[in-house]
Every structure is written in C-alpha cells, then in structure tokens.
Amino acid sequence: EAQVTQNPRYLITVTGKKLTVTCSQNMNHEYMSWYRQDPGLGLRQIYYSMNVEVTDKGDVPEGYKVSRKEKRNFPLILESPSPNQTSLYFCASSSPGVYNSPLHFGNGTRLTVT
Amino acid sequence: AQTVTQSQPEMSVQEAETVTLSCTYDTSENNYYLFWYKQPPSRQMILVIRQEAYKQQNATENRFSVNFQKAAKSFSLKISDSQLGDTAMYFCAFKGAGKSTFGDGTTLTVKP
Numbered sequence: 001e002a003q004v005t006q007n008p009r010y011l012i013t014v015t016g017k018k019l020t021v022t023c024s025q026n027m028n029h030e031y032m033s034w035y036r037q038d039p040g041l042g043l044r045q046i047y048y049s050m051n052v053e054v055t056d057k058g059d060v061p062e063g064y065k066v067s068r069k070e071k072r073n074f075p076l077i078l079e080s081p082s083p084n085q086t087s088l089y090f091c092a093s094s095s096p097g098v099y100n101s102p103l104h105f106g107n108g109t110r111l112t113v114t
Numbered sequence: 115a116q117t118v119t120q121s122q123p124e125m126s127v128q129e130a131e132t133v134t135l136s137c138t139y140d141t142s143e144n145n146y147y148l149f150w151y152k153q154p155p156s157r158q159m160i161l162v163i164r165q166e167a168y169k170q171q172n173a174t175e176n177r178f179s180v181n182f183q184k185a186a187k188s189f190s191l192k193i194s195d196s197q198l199g200d201t202a203m204y205f206c207a208f209k210g211a212g213k214s215t216f217g218d219g220t221t222l223t224v225k226p
Contacts, residue, residue: 033214040123042205043216058213090159092214102149103207103214105159 002027006091006106013081014114021076021109023091031094032074033058033103034066036087043090049074081113116141116208120217127196128225134181135191135220137206146210148182148189153219154202162204165189196224 004025013019025032033048035058045058049068063085065077074093078085088110092103118139127133139148150162165173165182173180177194193200201224206217 035216040218042118042120042218043207045213045215048213059215088157092159102161102164103151103159103209108157 002104004091004093004104004106006089006109008109009107010110012112012114015082016080019078019081019111021078021089021091021111023074023076023106024072025074025091025093025104026072027093027095027104028071029093029095029104030071031101032068033092034064034074034076035090035092036060036085037090037108038087046076046089081111083113085111086113087111116143116146116210116213116215118206118208118215118217120204120206120220122220123218124221124223126223126225127193129196129198131196132192132194133196133222135193135204135206135222137189137191137217139187139189139206139208139215141187141208141210143210146208148180149207149209150178150180150189150191151205151207151216152200152202153205154199159205163191193222198224198226200224 007022030051034046035043044060047066049055091106094101146167148165152160163175179192181190203219203221208215
C-alpha cells in the first residue's frame, strides 16, 4: 500500500530534550516536506526537500533540522524543543513533476513539549 | 512569496444542500497548481480536488467542483448535495516552485 508513515503518532517530552520524528514514504517520491498545524494558522511549511541531499527552508524553520540521506526518509529533528513547538506535525511527499502532483500526507504526530 | 486566504473560518450547511467555500491567493508565479484538501476529525489530510493554473476549465470531482478565476486569483470550492461525511476542515493550498502554502482552513459542519 502506497503511504507516508510518520512515527510516533503522539509524543510528550520536556524542554531541551532532543527528539526526532521519522517520516518514510514508499512511493519513490522525490519531493518531501514537513508542516506544522496550529489552531487558526493552517499548515505552515517547516522544511522541504526536492531530492536526496537537497533541502530548503520553508516559512517556519527556526528550531528544526532535517536531513535527506535517502529518497524514502526525511526525519525532522528538534535539537532543543521548547513549549512553542507544541503542535501537530505532518510529513508529506509528492511524485516527480512537482507542480501537478498532490501531496500525500502522513497521519500526523501530536507533539507536546512541557 | 505567495499567500492564501480563506475568509470563512466556519460554515454550516444542511444535508443535501449546496455550499461554497472561498479561497483567494496572491502570487507572482505563472506556473502553479491549486488544491483543496479535507481534514476530517481523524486529522488525516485528504485530497479533494486540484486545478491547473494554465487550464481555464474548472475541475470537477463528483459532488465537488471549483470556480477558478485566475485574473481575480480566486479558487472557491462548491460542494453539492452535502453529506454528513463532508463535515471536516477544508484547506485551500497553492503549490508553486517547491513550496506549498496553505490557507488557515474553513471548518464545515453538515447538519442533518
């Protein structure tokens, strides 16, 4: 089954404790991206990657890191999480021909930083 | 940078009736796509419909259709014969050169 898999679904952590949210897709998509969703603010792009070893900042990259060492994986790293990073996070991917393909989303990760 | 605006935070409609969700956007790009996504309470993001900016014909998918006005930078979603399962948050999205920008969403409630 074609899918984007995010783990974990729920995560509660404390300020300053490094964490990684994993994202993997099995559709051979070149494009992958991370978003955060906050009430009243829609989805805001954190980072995106057009291909392996190519990453770019989105609209809200501060406090986040990403890497794209393999086509299928695009982990999101929070080196020192803070309470303002409490949010719902989505990973998404799309097929080559960036413009005309929709995003395929993971099921989301609910992160709480205390 | 592009912006996407959904001016209706909440809407409601009676079952079987028609409702239109508004979306406007701003961009200097010529080559882009527009999408509507649905997010039910399960929080999954589901593609509803897409529109190619260079096509004048409005996209249609069963009960869902769009009114795309390129000059006005408007991209509204019409849902006909609304069903209870259409209750969800709907996001308008712009996809250009690499980045995707989403509106803040419209919460639609279909009432029995």
